[in-house]
Amino acid sequence: MFGVNIVRKIILSADSTCDLSESLKQKYGVNTYPLHVILGEKEYKDGVDISALDIYSAYEKHNILPKTSAINVNEYLDYFKDWVDQGYSVIHFNIAASLSSSYQNCCIAAKELGNVYPVDSCNLSTGIGLLILEAAEMIERGMEPEDIVSEIENKRTKVHASFVLDTLEFLYAGGRCSALAALGANILNIKPCIEVDNTSGMMKVGKKYRGPLNKVLKKYTVDKLTEHDNLKLDRVFITHSGISEEMINIVRRTIEETAEFKEILITQAGCTVSSHCGPNTLGVLFMTE
Structure with missing residues (x-):
């Protein structure tokens, strides 16, 4: 199974902004956490209870566009904690740090918990997804988390x-x-x-x-x-x-x-x-x- 190495106990994870399909997430063992989407008076979870069609409908009917907000530190702490407590290492891909504070918040949570490896993808959408699938193959080959992150960071400028x-x-x-x-x-x-x-x-x-x-x-x-x-x-x-x-x-x-x-x-x-x-x-x- 891609994404989780049973021997080395590595979890592969990403922000919802990676835009991988459900079938690809399942195939490669990718867990995702949603960014917040604020539309009018309501807050939604990206890809969970709001979609692109909802956004277009809201713009057409009410002339409003959503705002997105980052995943906060406490959310990351809660999200990673069970895995870390069970002895897993977590490699988590973030949307580019230049576009969102999610990466910064993820780093704060990672420092507190340990065994969490945030990756600034320097990208968005399936630009992140390409790097995630590379990481899944590295996990499958038995590479250590630190080596995977280092290798991925070297590959970021290869994504177009x-x-x-x-x-x-x-x-x-x-x-x-x-x-x-x-x-x-x-x-x-x-x-x-x-x-x-x-x-x-x-x-x-x-x-x-x-x-x-x-x-x-x-x-x-x-x-x-x-x-x-x-x-x-x-x-x-x-x-x-x-x-x-x-x-x-x-x-x-x-x-x-x-x-x-x-x-x-x-x-x-x-x-x-x-x-x-x-x-x-x-x-x-x-x-x-």
């Missing part, structure tokens, strides 16, 4: 995460771009690529595509996969915030035509990506050697 946005409406509503930029993008049919800086986890605007979404996604996929001549061909993620099967299949076929990945994994993004980027957002996320 980006997304194409169909609309800037949600970035504008969340105060992350100007009304003029949003209007201009809409009029000119511009679909920007948002990239993750894999040394910090910060977001930046990459290439700006123009045209219908099906053609943009095909061009974006080819661009990203041909930027590098040393692709790690174990797996690639197609992660989306809610998009048609037609668009997913276009991207899947484009990947198959461009590179020989052993696995093409499809997941739907949770509330963090969805609330910032809006519907029809799609990313191709992979690693290099």
